[in-house]
Amino acid sequence: MNVAVVRFPGSNCDLDVVKALEGTKGVRPKLVWHEHGGLDRFDAVVLPGGFSFGDYLRAGAIAARSRSVGEVRRLADRGVPIFGVCNGFQTLVEAGLLPGSLLRNSGLRFVCRWVTLRVENNRTPVTGRCSKGDLLRMPVAHGEGRFFLPSAELDSLKKDGRVVFRYAQSTERDGRGCNPNGSLDGIAGICNKEGNVVGMMPHPERAVDSLLDPEGRSDGSVIFQSLASALGGAS
């Protein structure tokens, strides 16, 4: 199954996502320059992290108005899996494909740190191989990741089970700042009503190689394996 990884000027996790997908059975990733289009030839689209268009104006704001994201909007309507990581999540929110805003971190500083996530919804294309309540370790790295939504909308988001990941406390040492950015209700990732558009702030592609994981795990792999399964490409 073919997965497009969209490269905007300023994307910097594009190659990392490609690498993670290359190591996943059943998917073939391809880097697509944001102006080139042709995304409808793919079975899923990933918007990677980075600083698209230098994050000028607001993180993801310019990318959200690019030709690629126009195409992504049509694909999303058709039910094609769309997955945004970090700046990709910010872009999906800016494009209105996901609700809410991603505000400046509560600490007012960029934060790069390994965190624990709890899987809250395992019916999305990127969590199908998880169980609800699974704890996953992976890093965050962002300056604007504080998820916010007015309380009425937040209630319906929660009621609909559209919270996909929350920051969680796994061990004693995580007690200090298990929510790295002050996100409302500890929300780290959400999906749209149909469940095919998912965005998350943490970086699963950085937690695929066990060599790079301080605990020797590789919890990010399950996200990409889930995507492969959802596309029917994994054995």
Added chain:
Amino acid sequence: MIDAEWSEHCSYKSSKALLKTLPTSGSRVLLGPGYDAGVLDAGDGCVVSLHIESHNHPSAVDPYGGAATGIGGVLRDILSIGTRPIALIDVLRFGNIGESQRSQWLFRNVVRGIADYGNCVGVPTVAGEVEFDESFERNCLVDVACVGVGRRRDLVLAQAKNPGDIVVMAGGSTGRDGVRGATFASKSLARDADSERSSVQVPDPFMKKLLIDSILDALETGEVKGMKDLGGGGLSSALPEIASKGGTGVELDIRRLSLREPDVTPLEAMISESQERMLLVLDRVRHKKALSILRKYGVPATIIGHVTDDGDITVKDGADVVARLPADFLANPPLIPRDSRAPVRQSDWVEPESPPDLSKVLLSLLSSLNVGGRRWIYEQYDHEVGVRTVLKPGQADAALLKLPNGRLLAVKADGNSAASALDPYSGASGCVAEACRNVVSVGAEPVAMVDHLQFGDPGDARVYWGFEEAVRGVADYCRGVGIPVVGGKVSFYNEDQLTGRPIKPTPIALVAGLVDKDERFVGPALKGRGDRIVLIGKTSMELGGSAYHSTVFGVQNGVAPRPSPQEDRRTNSAVLRLIRAGLAESVHDCSKGGMAVALAETCMGRSIGAEVELQGAPATRMGPASLLFSESHGRYIVSVRKPNLSKAGGLLARARVPYAVVGTAGGRSLRISLRGRRLVDVDVAKIIEGKESSISRALGEEQ
């Protein structure tokens, strides 16, 4: 133009002769000093490039922009030889941020500048070093080093060899920013340094990211014949260099430059240091593909001239020739001989009596600014992007990065301004020794280094003496342990503009090491309860410039630690053999704060305590506090599983390395005794708390 190119910043006119004494060759060295970056052979066609730069003066007047453009500059150096930047390392010096508002302002904004630029450009900041000392109150130091990887066959040199080839300016437009930046860097800061702000360049990490991506793509076309970054001195420095190295000349028309503002004079255009610009020499016939790749990324690129065979730099303004000078003349300024004079020192230092409660001393050292944890800083840096960072900041003594050929690259930079002020020879050789130990501690064999020597005004004979001593220290040590110096940087005129006093001499060493495929690497943290703790190396009474002296007594005096390259060579290779044989569970070196701080740090990673008895520790005669806090070089703390103890001991004995089994891992506190008398008893939780909170506490922030 001559003013810029012959400035100290560009020409090294006060330092070149001495720098020639450094050992620069080695089996892995492909490119040494004199190029934009040093390049090492990492095996299998893979190369590693290294370079260090500083942006001290710009950061002192505009900490955010100065630090950001400092990174911009070093990234260009790595890029301009055709390698991809994969990691940044920053070395910083500030005044006491616990007391000085100005130092807080400099510190916060320098860190933010590095974070905003490095994070956006997508190159992880993986390691660093920082010290706080009042001599840096107004002249902070901001050194940024960068590591790159590439393929040997893709290396590009800063030269224009073929007359007729075209010269292209790629990237940002040329403006008035940074005009005379190199000249600005080559004098002391003026009293009204704020008026120099226009000498600081304007950073644009987004353009830099595009420049990196597009140039790396363009290299694949084979159309790029030479490349040079535009840094200090701008075009007036870059053009003579590529022409002089290639034995050619260059003719350019400054009207073809894309200018940021109208009315930039030809002179300003030549010496502007506007950021995010690269000079490319493209094949005279085949250059369309390279140019179209730059265009795809939206990187402006204009043909500004061509390579000639007359050996001259000819600058035209339309049809008028406004300057013509021989490239060799510009590129090779005359050297200035400097006077040096050793300062008179009093040698009647008597070690003061130590406070009775050594547990308290240990805790105050751990939470002091110069020993405390660096999380406040490194969490603001993306240290993961690129998925290469195996050992991350705060996790080990050196950062460890995955290379494309399966080997691992260890990098660490170190310096010790207090020791260097007491004895620049020992301080400089000591920072190389410490960086080597840090690299060895993770299991990597040191293969090369770059240095950065930062001093006051070289016209002051005492300052220049310190510089001479530092160069001698680096040269002797590197020769002794067999590590080549593949590049470096000298920064003079660092002094406090109000008091006129020079900064403490600050030599910095960045050492790179390699871990072979499938070889082991380790961290510093004690791993298993019951593991035995082995202290390797001899402790001497060397407390000069120590963290103990400054924290407890507020003095910096006495004998600075001096490393022995011969002993270190033996010790380092024995420690590497322990790691490779799988006998070492953890390895940590002793540096700032001495053996006691090192022991405390090994307890932090997994919250495992230790019971230690120092009776058999190899040491000269000294009191208990000196034994705990002396900063002698060449020492490691290694933990070994009990069944492996005799094997490990045998290996160390055969290597003729002094060592002793001093304790056992376990419990919830660190207890250190000497001949049965308890010296230290501290909860591991307290160690962690003290160490982690030092910077936030100094800044008056909640944890």
